[in-house]
Amino acid sequence: MKNRLEEILKNIETETSQIKKFLKKTFMKYDRNNRRNDINNHYNEDPPSILEENNRSNLLHAYYRYIWNSNFSSPIEKNLHDGANVIDLGCGSGIWLKELSSEYSNSNFIGIDINEMFPIEKIPKNLKFIKHDILDGIPYEDNTFDFIHLRFMIKCFGPIEWKTLILPEIFRICKPGGWIEIMDLDTNLYNVGPKTENYSRKINSMLGPSKIDVDQLQDIMNIYQDLGITIMKEKINAWYPFKSQNSDKPFEMTSEILNSLYPIMSKVLNLNQENYAKLLEQILEEVAKNKTYGKTYRIITQKLTL
Numbered sequence: 001m002k003n004r005l006e007e008i009l010k011n012i013e014t015e016t017s018q019i020k021k022f023l024k025k026t027f028m029k030y031d032r033n034n035r036r037n038d039i040n041n042h043y044n045e046d047p048p049s050i051l052e053e054n055n056r057s058n059l060l061h062a063y064y065r066y067i068w069n070s071n072f073s074s075p076i077e078k079n080l081h082d083g084a085n086v087i088d089l090g091c092g093s094g095i096w097l098k099e100l101s102s103e104y105s106n107s108n109f110i111g112i113d114i115n116e117m118f119p120i121e122k123i124p125k126n127l128k129f130i131k132h133d134i135l136d137g138i139p140y141e142d143n144t145f146d147f148i149h150l151r152f153m154i155k156c157f158g159p160i161e162w163k164t165l166i167l168p169e170i171f172r173i174c175k176p177g178g179w180i181e182i183m184d185l186d187t188n189l190y191n192v193g194p195k196t197e198n199y200s201r202k203i204n205s206m207l208g209p210s211k212i213d214v215d216q217l218q219d220i221m222n223i224y225q226d227l228g229i230t231i232m233k234e235k236i237n238a239w240y241p242f243k244s245q246n247s248d249k250p251f252e253m254t255s256e257i258l259n260s261l262y263p264i265m266s267k268v269l270n271l272n273q274e275n276y277a278k279l280l281e282q283i284l285e286e287v288a289k290n291k292t293y294g295k296t297y298r299i300i301t302q303k304l305t306l
């Protein structure tokens, strides 16, 4: 009788553990799918093609590199020449990594993204891309990377995810003495005229709700401050001709970026190509007259040495 009871109890235990495993797997899958849908739902209309999306990311990359006159602000140049481990989280089209891996051939570069938008052309040998959801953790050992980079990722996670998951994971995989750089946009536009404001409001609504307020950048800074040395740099992104630099480049690039948004914005605004071009002309005139600008930030932190 005792043996029989023990056998039944053992069976129940095995079954319970199997049920638990099954439920965990199902919930994880459900959660992951929801997250992917969340990302795709960013576009209320049909999501743009990967090629369109990558072209636009590459244009934005060129614009911000021009504005900052660099691809990063952390004092890591020498390490990159000597040989460092670098990771870009939420790397998108991978353009930032492609440029750095070509320039610093002694270093190793890894890009992670939940969506596979990685370059299809030949990539340098020291560059690798991985499709992975970083909310499932970052699949590397503690103290692996000399430089961790994230750009335009702030809205992808909510405050709790940043505090309890993303930042602890980033600090875990960063080597003591390594650098972490988060670059992001202030979503406000300054000196903005009515046509430009309406257009930018439409872009923001098309992108869907942000999971974090701009003010929460300060929260992230505070957490950083507790964990390491933090510097915040700010740049003005002029949309208008930048006369002080005697250059029309920001204006030309702004115009190119707005043009590249045609496949998405024409649907949102219900405009054909001709009318979209007319609207852009009016917006660019307004931008030049008002001297419209935005701001980007780079939050740079060094993980304290043990």
Ligand SMILES: C[S@@+](CC[C@H](N)C(=O)[O-])C[C@H]1O[C@@H](n2cnc3c(N)ncnc32)[C@H](O)[C@@H]1O
Residues within 6 Å of the ligand: 039, 057, 061, 089, 090, 091, 092, 093, 112, 113, 114, 115, 132, 133, 134, 135, 150, 151, 152, 153, 156
């Ligand atoms: C606004 S894009 C920025 C892309 C790139 N960092 C850049 O500067 O061009 C945000 C990127 O984060 C990726 N992403 C969002 N949530 C993610 C997650 N949980 N895990 C990995 N990648 C994620 C998206 O697929 C997208 O490529």
